[in-house]
Amino acid sequence: MAMMANSISDTDLADIAAYFSAEGGMPSGAAQAGRDQSAAQLYLHGDAARGIAACAACHGADGQGVVGAAPVIGGQGLRYLAQQLANWRSGERVNSAGGVMNQAAKTLSDAEIEALAQYVAGM
Numbered sequence: 001m002a003m004m005a006n007s008i009s010d011t012d013l014a015d016i017a018a019y020f021s022a023e024g025g026m027p028s029g030a031a032q033a034g035r036d037q038s039a040a041q042l043y044l045h046g047d048a049a050r051g052i053a054a055c056a057a058c059h060g061a062d063g064q065g066v067v068g069a070a071p072v073i074g075g076q077g078l079r080y081l082a083q084q085l086a087n088w089r090s091g092e093r094v095n096s097a098g099g100v101m102n103q104a105a106k107t108l109s110d111a112e113i114e115a116l117a118q119y120v121a122g123m
Contacts, residue, residue, distance in 0.1 A: 039115035050107045053100070055116070063120055073120050082117035089113070 008016070041047075044061065046054035055073075060066055063074020073081065087093035089105035096102065108116070 039112070039119035042112065042116060043119055052104050052107065055104070055120075058100070075122055076120065078117050078121040081120050082113050085113045085116060086110075 042052065043055040046052045046057070058066055058070035059073050063072065065072040084093060085105050085108060088096065088101040089108055091102060094102060105113070
């Protein structure tokens, strides 16, 4: 990504930032009410029985990240989020600090990955 970002002009960067700023973030509360509640449970509280920490512990309750701990994920694209979770689960992606994302994704089913991606994307 860094290689691609280096080729973007300051004007284009400002335009891209303006576009994504206008998109809004991950809906919360009432906006999520009709969503898969098992995904909300995993995101907000984790699953101690399977050793899955709450996503919100690092990414924040609204997906806006915690400085120094984890990036913003709220409002990211559904397919991107699902693919990254699948990559962490398979071990194809291993760049999270201490392997925390590999550990968190290790026991997720395909259905849970899809539900979490939908929850976080706010779809």
